[in-house]
Amino acid sequence: MSTTNPDDEIDYLPPADTGLDLVHVDDDIVVVVKPAGLLSVPGRGADRADCMASRVQARFADALIVHRLDMATSGLLVFGRGPEVQRQLSIAFAGRDVHKRYEAVVHGLVQAEQGEIDLPLITDWPRRPRQMVCFERGKPSLTRFRVVERDAMQGTTRVSLEPVTGRSHQLRVHLMAKGHPIVGDPLYGPEVGATRLMLHAAELGLNHPRSGVAQKWVSPVPF
The missing domain is CATH 3.30.2350.10 (Pseudouridine synthase)
Structure with missing residues (x-):
């Protein structure tokens, strides 16, 4: 995953934190819907610390980001709980073994x-x-x-x-x-x-990192 973030060049006014829109939670993964206008990961500077990753980690301290959405894009994001699950999921994304629609x-x-x-x-x-x-x-x-x-x-x-x-x-x-x-x-x-x-990232599918069972999550399109 690239360490650069194109959204660092854009003015940032994150939406109010009204709580997580959780789609799925278990011992290994957290799936959440990111609102439009919120960074996926922290940007450069204290004014860009508020992001989807920080909001998820405030509730699930072991949740680690696996992939990103543009700040302006809404939709499904998956987090791995702990570095080993994050690694497995990152390999799946890098190997294009994930369905994204x-x-x-x-x-x-x-x-x-x-x-x-x-x-x-x-x-x-x-x-x-x-x-x-x-x-x-x-x-x-x-x-x-x-x-x-x-x-x-x-x-x-x-x-x-x-x-x-x-x-x-x-x-x-x-x-x-x-x-x-x-x-x-x-x-x-x-x-x-x-x-x-x-x-909007409306569908996300992958094999569960522990069981190997195929998972699919859907988020209604908000427009």
């Missing part, structure tokens, strides 16, 4: 019913925290998409997204590059109306 609302009417976006990505250093497509130096990045519904009146499309790789801002940059930025994206979309980034 997101849902987004994008600008424009997507024509294809489904498909893949295969574009290499790299940090756009002069314009951090932005990422960009770069065929010379970018890391391979693959996203699968499927249209859920089109709203001709609003000129938007709801899409289901499965990131095969896990690059920073991958879904946001891939959709922007195809001419369909996510509604409410302050970095990659037009400056219009929405109060939040319309991107």
Whole structure:
């Protein structure tokens, strides 16, 4: 997992702590829904200490972060309870043995019913925290998409997204590059109306680190 955090470059006003939205808890894992606008892990400086990890650890002291969501993205996060479980889960994420599905609302009417976006990505250093497509130096990045519904009146499309790789801002940059930025994206979309980034981590599936039994969690899309 990268030690850099693109969200450190963005102004931070975390949402109020109203308690954890817990989806699953056992002796090995904690699954929680992160609200939009909250960092997954602490950022640089005392003003960025409030995050999903710190809120979870206030109740489950042994819970360790395994993966991240962008600050602007809401949805499912899993924590490993203790370093050994964290290690096992990190290996599963690195080996792409985890099912992740997101849902987004994008600008424009997507024509294809489904498909893949295969574009290499790299940090756009002069314009951090932005990422960009770069065929010379970018890391391979693959996203699968499927249209859920089109709203001709609003000129938007709801899409289901499965990131095969896990690059920073991958879904946001891939959709922007195809001419369909996510509604409410302050970095990659037009400056219009929405109060939040319309991107939610809606499904997460993996094998339980102790039993090996397949687990799947679902979080209702809040938009």
